[in-house]
Amino acid sequence: MTVVEGMAIDQYGARQRILDSTAELVIEHGVAGVAQRQIADRVGIRAASLYHHFASKNEIVEAVFRRGIDVMEGAWDEAADATHGADPYPRLAAHIRAHLSALFDHGPYTAAHVSAFRTAPAAVRDAVVPMRDAYEARWTGLLGELAADGELANGTPIGLSRLALFGAMNTTVEWFDADRGNLDELAEVITRQFWNGVAA
Template identity: 35%
Template sequence: MSLANQRKKEPDVVRQKLLDCAAQILVDRGLANLTVQAVADAAGVTKGGLLHHFASKQKLTEALFAEKLRSLDAEIDASMAADPVAYGRFTRAYVRSTLRVGQTGPCPCAALSVSTLVDPALRQAWRDWYSARLQRHRDTDGAPELQLVRYAADGVWLEDLMAPDSEPPIDRQALFSQMIDLTRKR
């Protein structure tokens, strides 16, 4: 009997390890280096083992994106739960998650998020998530000034991705404070 047949099968654990390794490859090496073989090697499984869980690189990428959206959802929900002011609550949570004030290092989902610009399936997943959140919070976050704040947060995120390393960093805390101030009713 082979070792594979003796080992306890834990498909959920293997699937999560594959997603974790794919995320780490994205952070360390970028989307261009996210290959089925690289993820399989990093996870210590065969390419066939990876393909058992994800039929293609596209399916792996979509699953990773869905996981990042669930993580973003949880982060935003936790931030909203701690915010006692209803007006602009979602927008403030979105700004906190987008600007990542006080956090260092590359955003684990940056390379994946950029993929929404060229990958129709990921773009649709983002649109669906964002539209659902806006619909859910339309009574508290539907004002045009709050939409402008969310657009500004997206602009900061894009600037982070596009700015050359030699450019002085933006004052995140100052931007964050100004954006949060704009979400308060006057």
């Protein structure tokens, strides 16, 4: 457990709990649908006390989204390290599994990001877009490599294929229950379907 420099431990803890609560609420109701009172209630403080930690609601939401992207990037790096020089299918499978891990295994941040980003005010969205783009570029890069190696069907439109894959992965936050379902199984189904399709 690291402590951010210049911050007391309990202060960092409060920040954490605020971000956690906001992320959870925003997944279900969208950004505009969540009041600061609701966030404060979950944390166990009064709404006004949020302003000791953040300058505005938008700042809280932006921090949630940024962290959601950090989590995805971290998961990507782990998968990349683990599959250095591996075959195309296991490599792809590892990255899909990592993305789903980011959505379900590392807090509510990535799920909040993918499900509520569109409902955020333009100012928040604009501030976060460069980070989003960087993550998406990693995926485009991976698929581009596979195409260059002749692993993809001729004429596969990489941009569209990536978007379709993202759609399949990201909408799982709307229906997949991490407590009941098996994440490995889910990852395998999505990977196989993306790679081979469903046809006999």
